[in-house]
Structures are given as C-alpha cells and as structure tokens.
Amino acid sequence: MNEKPSLLSRASAEIVDLHRFFVDWFDRASADRVDFSRFERVMGDGFCMVAPSGQVLDRKAVLDHIKASRATCDGDFAISIEDIRAGWQAGDTIVISYVEAQQRAGKHSRRRSSAVFTTSSSAPNGVEWRHLHETWLQMPEG
Template sequence: MDDRLFSQASAEIIDLHRFFVDWFVAARADKVDFGRFEAVMGEGLTMIAPGGQVLDRDAVIDHVRSSRATCDDGFAISIEDIKPGWQDGDTIVVLYVEAQSRDGKHSRRQSSAVFTTSSSAPNGVQWRHLHETWLQVPEH
C-alpha cells in the first residue's frame, strides 16, 4: 500500500467536497474557480449516482456547473470513514461516506472512488470512477 497515494486521494476527496459546498452555496459561489473541478475530473470519468444513473464526464461536469448557487448557507457536506481499497501502481480505490445536510434534510451515501496520479491536478490525483449508494435517502 502506497500511503502517499492514499493521502493524496483522501485530500482530494475532502477538498472536492469543500469545493461543492462553496460552489452550491449562493453566498460563496462567486469566489469559486470552476476550473479546479474540471481539472480533477479525469478523461473517461464515469459516475454511478446513488439512484443508479450512469453519468459520463460531460454529464457530471454539466450537472455541477448548472447547480451553481442553488443552496442556502445551511448546506453542508462532511466526509467520514475514509479507507483505502485496492491499489496497484498509480491507481487506488478509496471508500468513504458522504453526509449531506440540505434544507434541514439529511442524507448519507457510501462511495467508492477510483483515482489515478496526475501531476497537473491540485492534489496529484484525478477522479476516474465514482460509485455512490444511498445509506440514508434524504427525508421528504
């Protein structure tokens, strides 16, 4: 196990979710560089959303771009239980739980993400695949 690669991927998970909060919260969105998000979404990225939809890189980028400033100051994300999974060379799978609070409603999702090294990415890794599964669906 390469602790350095796990540390880079863990930092990327935390930093990207900080980006999401800043991008989605209307009061902060003007100060956020969307290029940071695009830089870490690797070519060929796929995402399986918690509801089962399969999204390609363009769909993920378009969804995030169009969701700018759609939340109030109460929106929050926390990342819990980050653990290394399989690793080989410059590729690692990392498992984590994402907890969200939006409009007083809470949700949690188990995520697994595949990262590869990238010298041009802020934390030295790019997202290649993300799979999210509901642990707690947002209350209605």
C-alpha cells in the same frame, strides 16, 4: 529529503477538498469566489459516475450538472466526509471508499462511495477522479 505524500493521503485530501468545493460552489454567498476549473481539472478523461439512483453519468453530464447547480443553496448546505478507507491499489491507481453525509435545507442524507483515482501532476492534490459509485445509506428525508 522531502518524501512525496502517499497515494492514499493524496486521494483522501482530494475527497475532502472536492467536497469543500461543492459546498462553496452550491452556496449563493460564496459561489462567485469559486473557480470551476478546479473541478474540471480533477475529473479525468473517461470519468464516469454511478449515482445513488443507479443512473450512469459520463464526465460531460457530471460537469454540466455541477455547473448548472451553482449558487442553488442559501447557506443551508453542508457535507462531511467520514470513514475514508483504502481498497485496492496498484502502481499509481487506488480505490477508496468513504461515507458522505449531507445536510441540505434541514434534510439529512448519507451515501457510501467508492472512487478510483490515478495520479495526475496537473491536479491540485496530484490525483484525478476516474470512476465514482455512490449508494444510498440514508436517502434525503422527505
């Protein structure tokens, strides 16, 4: 009998996969081959994000921002995900923290994020994003 992957492993895979989506979506060379609906499917109803600046964005604002940012990089953007850690978990909800390191046009930044996921049978990794809070560890170099 095949055992279903744990909620932690599904959420961890989602974090890594979504950031791969961002790299491909933002890169001019690959953006035409990326399906935006992948992003829409994993942003749960009522999703909200606290950006590193402290600005609170609802689901629509996040979707609109990402959609408008398509193909804005020219092979000069990379993201790595580090230090994924499980936080609180109950039933089909989990809180995960991780560090996102970005390199864009030679500038580096790092942010620590906490995300809330719930299970979703229609999402690629079986989880959807419900809340995201990002805090600067290293702001983009000037």
